[in-house]
Amino acid sequence: MKKITLLLFILPFLGISQEISYSEPSQFIEKAGSVQINLVESEKTIFKSGLGETVSFYPVEIIDLNQNQKKVSGIEVESTFITKEYQNKQDQYTKETAWIGIDELPVLIDWFESYVIPNLSNPAGTKKTVKYIHSTKEIQFKFDVYNATQTFTIAVKNTNHKDKYFWTESRTKDIPSILKTLKYMQTRTLN
Template sequence: MKSNLTFFMLLAALYTSAQDKTLSTASQFINRSSYVQINMDENEKATFKSGLGETVSFYPSEIIDLKLNTTMLGLQVESTYITETQGMTTTTAKETAWVGVEEIDDLVIWFEKYVIPNLDVAAGKKKTVKYIFNCEELTLKFEVYDSRQVFSVILNNSFFPDKYFWTEAKVKDIPKVVSALRYLQGKRKL
């Protein structure tokens, strides 16, 4: 009886968390499609690695519903991070989020107007400045603590809500993400 109650409580929790998920238009397109092809452009991707070996990659992608022969563009964000360490063994998780094409223009503005101009600017002694961009499926943060800078990518629908990607060492590579976004903007206009 107790195990059945535990099972139903777990099922209810999973159902509730699934109800709370917000999906981008790209994810909705994928979920509605019976047969899907995703073309990820490796030449235009931007990848960040942390000192621990965790990664996050931004892939400009073309999503094709093969059955209906319709197409959509989106930015696939693939994150790999360490979920558990026991001795010399580490367990990693790989999760994906999507930025819908309608979010791309605002994301470019956020990077170009607020983040990139501040890549070489210190916040000041004992001061912190945070720039946050909320997409449907992820949150991006650029934070400046005194003269230290941190770039974070948080997947909103993660199975591991306390895990996310962040880097200090590769902050200067942020313009590569803008290049990937600009590539998508160019494809959209074709």
């Protein structure tokens, strides 16, 4: 019994997740097998880094093609990042998709409204760092404020590239556009 307890205690430190959590849209897609995904292009939010990496937030409706009456809504988060850099030729990019379920929106919206948006214009103070972190089932958001410098990070949890994630300093002023996309999806599902 001691060996099993010790192994469960060590697993998180080795970077091995004990349990993978999937959002409602991921579970729906897996169960349906064949789906149609309708993306709302007019309400998407895209962040781009200076290196050419991107992260996009799309409100979506997912339809089970085997049972047309079955539908689910959510946010598709598409992350494109460099997985291999080359000196004399084009870098290798990888695209990954993660999902945010409708059930996760109220707490995520509250996190943005309560902690991130109010601190976009507030410096942390001299030699002071403040970090705000929120995790959905498939994505971790992090907003760091160090003195007057701000960094916004979006990391896909269920990835083969744990050391690859999107972050930006120069585009933190665009964070309210994510909130707009999240609220659009939330109000759309309430109607």
